[in-house]
Amino acid sequence: MIRPTHAVEAIPATTPFVGPEELMREADLRELVRLGANESPFGPSPKAIAAMTRELERLSWYGDPESLDLRDALAAKHRCHPQQILVGAGIDDVMGLAVRAFVAAGDPALATRGTYPTFAYHVVGCGGTLIELPYRNDGTPDCEALLSAARRHAPRVVYLANPDNPSGRFIPRDEIATFYEALPKDSLLLLDEAYADFVDESDLLPPIFEDRLIRLRTFSKAYGMAGARIGYALASARNAHTFQKIRLQSGINRNAQIGALASLDDEEFRQFVVSETARARDDYYRLARELGRGYIESRANFVCINIESCERATRVMNELLARGVWIRKPGAPPLDSYIRVSVGTAPMRQTFAAALRAVLAEVPA
Amino acid sequence: MIRPTHAVEAIPATTPFVGPEELMREADLRELVRLGANESPFGPSPKAIAAMTRELERLSWYGDPESLDLRDALAAKHRCHPQQILVGAGIDDVMGLAVRAFVAAGDPALATRGTYPTFAYHVVGCGGTLIELPYRNDGTPDCEALLSAARRHAPRVVYLANPDNPSGRFIPRDEIATFYEALPKDSLLLLDEAYADFVDESDLLPPIFEDRLIRLRTFSKAYGMAGARIGYALASARNAHTFQKIRLQSGINRNAQIGALASLDDEEFRQFVVSETARARDDYYRLARELGRGYIESRANFVCINIESCERATRVMNELLARGVWIRKPGAPPLDSYIRVSVGTAPMRQTFAAALRAVLAEVPA
Numbered sequence: 001m002i003r004p005t006h007a008v009e010a011i012p013a014t015t016p017f018v019g020p021e022e023l024m025r026e027a028d029l030r031e032l033v034r035l036g037a038n039e040s041p042f043g044p045s046p047k048a049i050a051a052m053t054r055e056l057e058r059l060s061w062y063g064d065p066e067s068l069d070l071r072d073a074l075a076a077k078h079r080c081h082p083q084q085i086l087v088g089a090g091i092d093d094v095m096g097l098a099v100r101a102f103v104a105a106g107d108p109a110l111a112t113r114g115t116y117p118t119f120a121y122h123v124v125g126c127g128g129t130l131i132e133l134p135y136r137n138d139g140t141p142d143c144e145a146l147l148s149a150a151r152r153h154a155p156r157v158v159y160l161a162n163p164d165n166p167s168g169r170f171i172p173r174d175e176i177a178t179f180y181e182a183l184p185k186d187s188l189l190l191l192d193e194a195y196a197d198f199v200d201e202s203d204l205l206p207p208i209f210e211d212r213l214i215r216l217r218t219f220s221k222a223y224g225m226a227g228a229r230i231g232y233a234l235a236s237a238r239n240a241h242t243f244q245k246i247r248l249q250s251g252i253n254r255n256a257q258i259g260a261l262a263s264l265d266d267e268e269f270r271q272f273v274v275s276e277t278a279r280a281r282d283d284y285y286r287l288a289r290e291l292g293r294g295y296i297e298s299r300a301n302f303v304c305i306n307i308e309s310c311e312r313a314t315r316v317m318n319e320l321l322a323r324g325v326w327i328r329k330p331g332a333p334p335l336d337s338y339i340r341v342s343v344g345t346a347p348m349r350q351t352f353a354a355a356l357r358a359v360l361a362e363v364p365a
Numbered sequence: 366m367i368r369p370t371h372a373v374e375a376i377p378a379t380t381p382f383v384g385p386e387e388l389m390r391e392a393d394l395r396e397l398v399r400l401g402a403n404e405s406p407f408g409p410s411p412k413a414i415a416a417m418t419r420e421l422e423r424l425s426w427y428g429d430p431e432s433l434d435l436r437d438a439l440a441a442k443h444r445c446h447p448q449q450i451l452v453g454a455g456i457d458d459v460m461g462l463a464v465r466a467f468v469a470a471g472d473p474a475l476a477t478r479g480t481y482p483t484f485a486y487h488v489v490g491c492g493g494t495l496i497e498l499p500y501r502n503d504g505t506p507d508c509e510a511l512l513s514a515a516r517r518h519a520p521r522v523v524y525l526a527n528p529d530n531p532s533g534r535f536i537p538r539d540e541i542a543t544f545y546e547a548l549p550k551d552s553l554l555l556l557d558e559a560y561a562d563f564v565d566e567s568d569l570l571p572p573i574f575e576d577r578l579i580r581l582r583t584f585s586k587a588y589g590m591a592g593a594r595i596g597y598a599l600a601s602a603r604n605a606h607t608f609q610k611i612r613l614q615s616g617i618n619r620n621a622q623i624g625a626l627a628s629l630d631d632e633e634f635r636q637f638v639v640s641e642t643a644r645a646r647d648d649y650y651r652l653a654r655e656l657g658r659g660y661i662e663s664r665a666n667f668v669c670i671n672i673e674s675c676e677r678a679t680r681v682m683n684e685l686l687a688r689g690v691w692i693r694k695p696g697a698p699p700l701d702s703y704i705r706v707s708v709g710t711a712p713m714r715q716t717f718a719a720a721l722r723a724v725l726a727e728v729p730a
Contacts, residue, residue, distance in 0.1 A: 002553050002576040004607045005469040011610045019615075021429035040425040049421050056414050059624070060405040060589035064386035089454060089594070092613050104370040118614075125611050188367050211367040224425035227619030229454070229594075242369050245376045246490050248457050249483075250384075253618040254592030259424070 007105060007127045014124075016117040020326050029324055033351050035342040036326040038165070038195075038302050040224035042276060042345070044259055045269040048225065051262035052255045063254030070257050073264050074232060083237040084209045086244070089251050091194055091216045091231040096122045097243045098190055098214055098233070102156045103128040110155035112141040114166070114332025116192060119159040131155060137334050139167035139296045139304065143179045150187050158183060161192040163199065166330040166340045168298025173205050180205075180213060191215045194231075195300035197222030198274055211236045219256075221301060222273050223263045228256035277301045280343040287353050291360060296338070304330065304338040305356075312363060313339050319359040325352055372470060372492045379489075381482040385691050394689055398716050400707040401691040403530065403560075403667050405589035407641060407710070409624055410634040413590065416627035417620045428619030435622050438629050439597060448602040449574045451609070454616050456559055456581045456596040461487045462608045463555055463579050463598070467521045468493040475520035477506040479531070479697025481557060484524040496520060502699050504532035504661045504669065508544045515552050523548060526557040528564065531695040531705045533663025538570050545570075545578060556580045559596075560665035562587035563639055576601045584621075586666060587638050588628045593621035642666045645708040652718050656725060661703070669695065669703040670721075677728060678704050684724040690717055 003009065020032050034041075043049070067087040075082040088094035095118055103109050105127030111119050113132035123130045131153055136142045141164055150158055160179075163170045171179075180189050193215050196204055205215075218231035230252060233240070263269075284303040288295040294306035307313035313329050317339055320327055329339045341352060368374065385397050399406075408414070432452040440447040453459035460483055468474050470492030476484050478497035488495045496518055501507045506529055515523055525544075528535045536544075545554050558580050561569055570580075583596035595617060598605070628635070649668040653660040659671035672678035678694050682704055685692055694704045706717060 002467070002551060002604075004466045005472075007469065008466045008607060008611060013606065013610050015609075016614055017430060019427070019430040021433055022431055025433060034426060037427055039427060043422045043425045049424075052421055052424075053418055056417055057408045059414075059417075059592040060408045061399060062384070062402055062404060062585075062591045063594075065382065065384040066387055068386055068390060089613070089616060089618075092615065096613065101369045101373045102367070104372065107370075121614070186367060220427075226427045227424040229428075229616060229618050239367075241378065242373060244380075245378050246373060248454070248461065249381055249486075250457065251454060251594060253454075253594050253621060255620065256618060 010127070011125055014121070016121050023321060023326065027321060031324055033325045033344065033348050035344050035348060035352055036328045037226070038221060038300070038342045039226050040221060040273060040301065041343060041348055042224055042273045044224045045263045045266040047266040047269070048259040048262040052259045055255055055258050059254060061254060062250045063252050063257050065250045067252060067257055070261050073261055077264060078234055079207055080209055080234065081237065083240060084235060086233045086235055086240040086247070087252060088231055088233070088247065089229040089253070090220060091192065091218045092118045093229070093251065094216055094231055094233045095119060095190065095192070097247055099123055099126055099128070099157065100246060101242050102188055108153045108155040109157045109159070110146060110149055110153065111159040112146070114330055114335055115141065115159070116161050116165045119190070134332070135167065135334055138169070139335050140164070140169040140171065143171065143175060147179060147182055150183050154184055155187050157188045157190050159190045159192065161194065163195040163299040165195065165300065166302070167304060167335060168296055168300045168302055170199060170299035173203055176205055183212070185212065188212045188214065194218045195221055197270060198277055198301060199299050207234070209234065209236050211238055214239060219260045219263060222270055223260070224273065225256065225259055225263065228253060228259055230256040230260050277343045280349060283349050284341060287356070291357065301343040302340050304335060304340050306338050308337055308365060310336040312365060313337050315363045316356070316359050319363055320355050323355045323359070325355045375492070376490055379486070381486050388686060388691065392686060396689055398690045398709065398713050400709050400713065400717055401693045402591070403586060403665070403707045404591050405586060405638060405666065406708060406713055407589055407638050409589045410628045410631040412631040412634070413624040413627040417624045420620055420623050424619060426619060427615045428617050428622050430615045432617060432622055435626050438626055442629060443599055444572055445574055445599065446602065448605060449600060451598045451600055451605040451612070452617060453596055453598070453612065454594040454618070455585060456557065456583045457483045458594070458616065459581055459596055459598045460484060460555065460557070462612055464488055464491055464493070464522065465611060466607050467553055473518045473520040474522045474524070475511060475514055475518065476524040477511070479695055479700055480506065480524070481526050481530045484555070499697070500532065500699055503534070504700055505529070505534040505536065508536065508540060512544060512547055515548050519549055520552050522553045522555050524555045524557065526559065528560040528664040530560065530665065531667070531693070532669060532700060533661055533665045533667060535564060535664035538568055541570055548577070550577065553577045553579065559583045560586055562635060563642055563666060564664050572599070574599065574601050576603055579604060584625045584628060587635055588625070589638065590621065590624055590628065593618060593624055595621040595625050642708045645714060648714050649706060652721070656722065666708040667705050669700060669705050671703050673702055673730060675701040677730060678702050680728045681721070681724050684728055685720050688720045688724070690720045
């Protein structure tokens with residue numbers, strides 16, 4: 001009889017995210033206001049759409065397996081060598097490579113409980129031992145506790161998202177730099193900067209290309225290309241070379257490469273997205289205050305609003321879905337009493353606000 | 366100091382394929398007639414292009430992580446349950462999942478030496494022990510020898526491509542069925558049917574969904590969507606469920622799903638591609654005969670032409686590249702004295718024919 005390897009059999013079947021398409025089928029909904037996955041409501045850059053439209057007829061060609069043009073452009077942007085950039089099919093792909101490359105079965109890996117779940121998914125998938133520490137009470141990853149756990153457990157990889165998802169909290173660059181320097185020298189910091197494009201560059205860590213730091217970036221958020229599946233790592237050339245040994249050699253959609261390249265050439269559009277996103281966050285803050293709710297100030301394209309209890313937050317989320325508004329909620333304390341709503345366009349925000357008002361009036365505290 | 370896991374450090378750095386973009390850079394070429402990667406010269410279906418064009422502005426949305434609509438359509442096509450279909454980012458992705466799920470470090474896996482190299486790449490990447498047997502002299506995978514090796518080595522996975530790449534040979538359905546039945550019951554047959562869409566359905570194995578058979582299909586070849594990165598496995602629901610535990614949950618480009626779905630709805634276009642491909646193969650056969658060369662009759666969208674020695678075939682390939690015509694050549698005997706040319710449009714074929722005539726006149730035997 002055919003059985004998977006022991007390691008794979010031991011992996012629990014989990015689905016980190018249920019997609020909106022499945023939710024729509026289950027609830028028999030025809031339309032959904034998508035505010036659950038931090039997808040950009042502003043779409044890809046018009047330049048990217050134009051470039052991809054032109055190239056659709058050549059989608060019968062494989063994309064460049066080395067992403068040469070895109071890596072050149074990214075190297076210019078990040079003031080580094082193209083060999084320090086590894087392009088993958090989204091951050092999840094690159095994160096999987098990083099975990100597979102550095103976490104063997106039984107190896108410890110460290111993260112914040114309730115942060116972006118794909119790191120944990122990959123660690124479990126590799127048979128690694130996941131050590132998770134809670135957020136601080138304000139929803140910030142607890143760097144002090146992470147540091148002390150790193151000294152105790154000598155994890156192979158320490159995961160930190162900054163800005164964090166789902167909290168939206170941002171740890172200032174000096175604190176990140178101090179944290180990075182203080183980590184044990186044989187722990188690798190996997191710094192997930194999926195939302196860094198919403199942050200002023202002067203607030204971010206400067207370019208550092210050392211073996212014990214891998215930074216993850218994506219075109220899914222500010223660049224509005226989540227469906228394209230393209231992201232990259234800023235890494236030492238040595239680490240990028242290691243990933244080269246295990247990555248899918250032609251894994252990236254050709255049009256994703258073309259769209260990403262065109263996006264980089266449309267800084268005006270990114271700036272527009274960033275400022276509209278800030279405006280949207282302000283709207284959500286105002287709404288929360290109006291409803292007498294706490295919220296977390298966010299540096300990303302989503303906001304967490306306090307519903308006071310996990311149970312009520314879950315009910316609010318479900319009631320919103322029944323009204324055709326899709327959001328998500330954090331899964332672990334202290335954030336599990338919050339709902340997380342992604343930035344939408346002004347009409348989407350209005351729909352959300354009206355639905356939330358109605359739902360809060362209905363769902364008992 | 367940070368080092369990868371022992372397993373990953375032990376993987377030799379190999380690049381199974383050098384992409385045409387890199388070759389163009391190295392040779393300073395601005396244009397290339399792409400006949401090297403069995404990409405369809407007929408592009409995606411016009412229906413697929415129209416559907417993807419319409420949806421580009423929604424590329425800011427993740428694709429459905431479960432590919433629900435596409436799996437429904439594929440289940441209808443293959444007369445099976447959607448749970449027996451696993452969609453991945455191309456066959457390479459799905460093949461990687463199959464190897465990872467069934468081949469642990471040290472486990473044997475069996476294949477034909479010189480066939481499509483990604484299986485070997487994944488086995489090596491998992492620390493598996495690859496056992497390779499040569500083709501028969503006519504370029505057909507040697508089922509008898511594979512069977513006897515399977516009985517001897519009890520491989521976890523046996524890989525067979527049918528039609529085979531790079532030979533183009535096709536093993537009739539009854540022989541495949543006999544081979545499958547005769548394999549040890551704890552060996553899984555990974556049947557790579559990337560080129561099956563060029564073969565009449567009545568010549569293919571009927572639907573079989575057992576734990577020890579995984580069939581791989583793709584939209585990269587007859588459907589002309591290689592750059593989209595979308596393929597799938599026909600598998601038992603149990604195996605599909607196993608892959609679910611280790612796959613990237615949102616790994617597939619949204620537009621790839623949409624284009625694939627529209628492609629399935631354009632059987633007329635696929636028929637056009639299949640008949641044009643047959644015409645193109647006949648052109649290549651004629652050309653080979655005219656040049657006094659042997660060739661292998663192919664059931665796929667490429668043809669191997671005999672150049673008599675590996676060294677001369679390599680020189681011919683390189684000289685063709687210098688003239689802007691990109692082909693590839695098989696790497697292992699007995700096929701390494703051949704060049705492999707992909708089906709092109711009529712003008713591409715003419716360019717290839719003229720270039721090959723000139724090059725053969727120049728490159729000594």
